[in-house]
Amino acid sequence: MRHHVVILGGSYGGIAAMRHLGKYPELKITLIDQHPYHFLQTEGYELISSNTSFDETIVSLPALCANYGNVTFKHRTVKSINPQKKVILLPDGICTYDTLIIALGSVTKRFDCDTTVYHYSSGAKSLRGALRLNQFFQDELYKRLESAKQAKENFNIIIGGAGLSGVEIAAGMQYFFNRYYKSNTLSCAALHIHLIASRETILNGMHPHIIKIASNRLEKLRVKVHTQSRIASIDNHEVILTDGSTIPFDFMIFAGGTMTAPCLETFNAEKNEKGQIIVDDFLKSNTYADIYVIGDAAALSSKKGKALPPTAQTAIQSGEIAAKNIIRSLHDKTLKKANIRMKGIAIALGGKYAAIDLGFIHFHGYSAYLVKKVTERLYKWPLWWLASKGYTKINSCEI
Numbered sequence: 001m002r003h004h005v006v007i008l009g010g011s012y013g014g015i016a017a018m019r020h021l022g023k024y025p026e027l028k029i030t031l032i033d034q035h036p037y038h039f040l041q042t043e044g045y046e047l048i049s050s051n052t053s054f055d056e057t058i059v060s061l062p063a064l065c066a067n068y069g070n071v072t073f074k075h076r077t078v079k080s081i082n083p084q085k086k087v088i089l090l091p092d093g094i095c096t097y098d099t100l101i102i103a104l105g106s107v108t109k110r111f112d113c114d115t116t117v118y119h120y121s122s123g124a125k126s127l128r129g130a131l132r133l134n135q136f137f138q139d140e141l142y143k144r145l146e147s148a149k150q151a152k153e154n155f156n157i158i159i160g161g162a163g164l165s166g167v168e169i170a171a172g173m174q175y176f177f178n179r180y181y182k183s184n185t186l187s188c189a190a191l192h193i194h195l196i197a198s199r200e201t202i203l204n205g206m207h208p209h210i211i212k213i214a215s216n217r218l219e220k221l222r223v224k225v226h227t228q229s230r231i232a233s234i235d236n237h238e239v240i241l242t243d244g245s246t247i248p249f250d251f252m253i254f255a256g257g258t259m260t261a262p263c264l265e266t267f268n269a270e271k272n273e274k275g276q277i278i279v280d281d282f283l284k285s286n287t288y289a290d291i292y293v294i295g296d297a298a299a300l301s302s303k304k305g306k307a308l309p310p311t312a313q314t315a316i317q318s319g320e321i322a323a324k325n326i327i328r329s330l331h332d333k334t335l336k337k338a339n340i341r342m343k344g345i346a347i348a349l350g351g352k353y354a355a356i357d358l359g360f361i362h363f364h365g366y367s368a369y370l371v372k373k374v375t376e377r378l379y380k381w382p383l384w385w386l387a388s389k390g391y392t393k394i395n396s397c398e399i
Ligand SMILES: Cc1cc2nc3c(=O)[nH]c(=O)nc-3n(C[C@H](O)[C@H](O)[C@H](O)COP(=O)(O)OP(=O)(O)OC[C@H]3O[C@@H](n4cnc5c(N)ncnc54)[C@H](O)[C@@H]3O)c2cc1C
Pocket: 008, 009, 010, 011, 012, 013, 014, 032, 033, 034, 035, 037, 038, 039, 041, 042, 043, 044, 045, 076, 077, 078, 079, 103, 104, 105, 106, 107, 124, 125, 164, 165, 168, 261, 262, 263, 294, 295, 296, 297, 310, 311, 312, 313, 314, 315, 346
């Protein structure tokens, strides 16, 4: 019987693992995801600020998997994992495995608040969330276009969290408003984006030069940045900060943190304080030898033991390493230690403007924007090409 590898999660990490394992016909591979598409979160800011359509930010998983004779895609939501029995519980049954790769990523962490706030708030990690945000803003702009009287005089959007995603969304949205304001004389001057940073600066932990570039850009765009401000609670359309001050809001975007996928809550393994599963040097769960954990779901660290931030690039690298180690263990070879590196950070800052930190060099402006776009396309285009080939295969089989 062929060795059965099950991959949970078809995003950056899961796809990287699947593409490598798919080259080995002696393996049987099942990729399971709750969505039939891979959402390119790294391009989510473009979707939110209406610079792209949603089909530009997805890759079809059934079409992608159809390229590999040994890969089956299952469009299912994982309920739980039973590592003792080597079983995945799905809504309509079970799926057994010989080796498991957990690539379930992370979900937006919402502040503790009344569930009514959910009607006028969203995260940006899912396609649904990004579309909701975009539609909400488009509606508000439409109201202003139709009649300034219909629109609220002051319209506040609060972005809770000033890390990479919070900054990209704030800059993208504000640029979008400013553009409308200039070209359509809509009353967008009264639309305010408040970016709440709990630390002294935005982009905490990043290079001071990058922080300066991003801060200057946000100021130029007129984003209202509140540093050293922690959200204590959220009440009906009002954020209360720990210093007692309040900011009224119409829409709230949660960008302040993530937590692991809910189905992993009951997964009994060693985890860190963020709920990420602790892995060994080979990316295996510390608790179960036949389970690899990759991407945002894992507590990844560099070769020197420094914790790595959850990014698409670390997810991709970890997916490739886990896949290679599975092949090595099946061929009785010694496993290779993971050597995951941050190759650089690119931050979109509204319009055709970005900032790039490659460690040894920082640059910003249009050139950085071009580099960011090329990087995004170098990831997306090969997947699209594979998906279009797979789609042809699926269709020719159906005929
Ligand atoms: C707005 C934004 C901008 C970003 N920009 C960048 C950037 O510029 N550069 C960068 O490197 N990183 C960026 N990131 C971070 C990056 O997107 C994540 O680190 C990356 O997506 C992690 O990949 P992953 O494969 O581990 O998990 P995810 O991308 O989170 O994917 C997890 C997969 O598991 C599936 N899944 C979850 N639960 C279940 C379940 N119960 N059943 C079945 N399937 C399930 C999901 O549908 C999803 O397909 C950004 C993130 C955001 C939100």
